[in-house]
Amino acid sequence: MDSQHEHDHDDEIHFHDHAHGAVTHRHAHYHQHVHEEAADKELQETHRHTHTYSFELYSHADSPIHRLDARTKTIALVALIMAIVLTPAAEVWRFGLYFTAITLLYIIAGVPLTFGAKRSLIVLPFVLFAGVLLVFMPDKPHPEAYNLGFERYAITHGGLYTLFNALIKSWLSVLTTILLYSTTPFPKFVKGLELIRVPQVLTMLFSFLYRFMSVLTSEVKTMLRARDARAFGGSRIWHLKIIGQMVGSLFIRSYERAERVYAAMSARGYDGTIKTLEVPAFAMRDVVFTVLFFGTLSIILFWRL
Amino acid sequence: MHIPDGFLDTKTWVTTAAASSIAIAYAVRRANKELEEKDPPLMGVLAAFIFAAQMLNFPVAGGTSGHFLGAALAAILIGPWRAMLVMLAVVGVQAFLFGDGGISALGANVFNMAIIAPSVAYLVYGVIKRFSAPVAAFAAGLVSTVVTALVVAIELYLSGTAPLAITASLMTGWHIVIGAAEGLITATTVGYLARVRPDLIHGNTALDVRSIAVFSSISVALAVFLSPLASSFPDGLERVAHDIGFIDKATVLFNALIPDYAIPGLRNEWLATGLAGLLGVGIALGVGFGLAGIARRRQVGGETG
Structure with a gap:
């Protein structure tokens, strides 16, 4: 340190x-x-x-973006994603502007764009899935298509257009989501949700899930290592049964842990609410950011070429 | 099965988000009625349990692997209402912290994995349980996985991202394999817990199948009836773009590369889609019950548990 x-x-x-x-x-x-x-x-x-997860590498860093209220960031970045999703795919240049704006936010936040790019690969499986499907996209108005030997189905312009639309939008949106969690520690995000009146059962669930995610994940890793060391060979069905028993014992361990956690919490005065040291409040910088952000967003959205 | 941003069109994500919000609001009310003070920590840890259990992957076929989903298990172990909230927390955290599933598609993902999957699982379990609990758990895992996959296919089709017939058959076929594994794991887990800690299985108490049947029918009906309503509004921003005329220029630019596309009969075939969806669900249910029947006959001769 x-x-x-x-x-x-x-x-x-x-x-x-x-x-x-x-x-x-x-x-x-x-x-x-x-x-x-x-x-x-x-x-x-x-x-x-507490910062335990690799994706949280930047969430506790300091920058003008990090200092904003969690609610400001959540609302702004969700609005940005909505705008991206609503933009007609034909207007490619607008996506260029979105990308520029997102890059700028990454720079201000001090989060390397390469970090976002690496983590954004998570959308890849779904894009590949869609890529397989677009081979079969019927596209009658434009029969000139790349036929692959099927009579009715071929790669079509419509299909490529659809893939481009999904690819660019999902990628920009994931970059935005990564920026949100790289600048907002999860507990603050949940506190923000609570303040915008998301039911408390849900915010509590989010908090506990976040807290115990790593605990139970490492428990699973231990179990997997134990299994790999002992259970080799055997039929596929047998392996599935082993997993079933692992899930069962993981459930008992989780349940009993939850009971212990609850007992410990009651002993310390838990009354059904979570108290935090910092009470979030809007500051002048939130107002300035909101004005600048939504100003830029509407220019990108509505500016005529 | 996590749909990223950009794969659904406005009417589909708005519709599913509306249906999910209403359904989740109701589930929160129902869960709150059953909830004791110790339950939020318990549910949070169990959400982390589902999250961790999703790490357990198994080989499927041809070198690929699938992973455990857990919606069916959650519905059997903690009851449908709490299972919905637990799955909502898992899906929400995956969207906001891992970029797994989009933000605009969150409503759809919640609808598929947190409402449809646990409801279907609970229904199937409730109906078959009186004959055989392990078979019921198996069928719950299988049928809920297949139905969820089918719903994803329908949503992609309605968005004009993929053709229905092929997407549905690909998704259903693949997820019958995944679902069989899911079912086997669910059955083993429930069997294991029945021997070790039978008191922890909510599904051992009186099952309220009827209210879940009503609830899931209403949720689906909401989505089905809201959808044409939403699609009769033009795609919000695209309409604005048309009105102020800038889309034409941009479209000309884009058409030089890729001609505009049209999905034939997307609006007219509303009825056909509904029928196809119902047919698919019927087939999936038939397969589920068929397999359950076979498994049951084996069960009679073999060992129990």
């Missing part, structure tokens, strides 16, 4: 810029008491906080 200041207030939750791994960032954390002679390495181990 590259710490820029003295930790004179051990055990108190506080903020300061620091880095573990690649990115300098800022989030609430505390340090456990460390003796004077403790080496830096020990300091690192006593730094307590």
Whole structure:
């Protein structure tokens, strides 16, 4: 940990810029008491906080975008996705403008576009699936098509147009989603949802899912390793039965963990709501961002060529 | 089965989003009635359980693999209403944190995986359970997977992204294989839990099949009846673009490369689509019940559980 200041207030939750791994960032954390002679390495181990997932590499960094209220960002980026999806595919240049705007946001946020590009490959399977289907796209008005030997079906211009439409829109939208989670820690996002009156059952579900995702995922990894070490050969059906039993025991472990978690929470005063240290509030920068963002968005949307 | 942004047209994603919102609002009310204070943490951990269990993949055929989906298992283990909310949380987190499934397509993905899949699973389980619980669990996994795949195909078709006949047969065929594995895992899991912790299986209590039958029929009817209503409005932005005239220029530009396309009979064949959808569901149900029958006959001779 590259710490820029003295930790004179051990055990108190506080903020300061620091880095573990690649990115300098800022989030609430505390340090456990460390003796004077403790080496830096020990300091690192006593730094307590939560960011666990690889996709969260940038979510705790600091930038003008990171400092915005979660609600501002969520609404803006969802609006951007809606605009992208609603744009007629024929107007290719508009997608160029969207891409430029998204790139600009990435730069302001200090998130490398390559990070977004790498993670955006997730849309690929669905695009390939659609690619297979467009071979069969009937397109009667334009019979000149690349026939593959089927009588009724061939790659058509209509099909290519459809694929282009889906490809560009899904890719730009995924880039936007990645920007949202790379600039907004998930707990803040959920708090924002709560403030815009998403039912509390759902926001609680989101919070707990987020918290226990990694716990249970690593449990599954352990089980998979155990299985791979012991269960080889055998029939396909037998393997499926093994998975079934793994799911069963994972369920029991999850259930019992949930009961323990609930007991621990009740002991600490849980009353059905989640309390957070920071109460989000709109600031002047949210107003400025909203005006600039929606101004730009409407120019891209409605500007005539 | 996660549809990305850009694959659905406006009428389809608006319709499914509206139907999902209404259905989820109702599910929240129903779940809230059954909910005790300890339930939100429990459901959150179980959402993480479904999320983690989706990591368990199995070989299918020709070097490809499928993964466990979990909607059927959730419906059997915690009851349909809570299963819907748990699946909603999983699908929502996958969309916002992993870019898996689009934001504008979230309504459709929720409709498919959080409403249709657990409802169908619960119905099938409820109907067959009185004959044999393992067979019922198997059929629930199989039929819910196939029906969900079929609904995805119908949504893509209605959006003009893919032709119905081929998409539906491809999706159904492939997902009969995936669904069989899903069914086997679900049955093994339920069987395992029945031996180890039978108290944890909600599906062991009195099943309220009727209200889920009514609920899922209303959800589907909502989607079916809202859809032509939404499609009688022109694609919002495209209409604006037409009105102010800029689309023509852009279209000319694009047509030089790829001519405009038309899906023959997209609007006229509304009835045909509905019929085809019903037919597909009927076939899927028939296959499900047929397989269940065969499995049951085997079950009688073989070991139980």
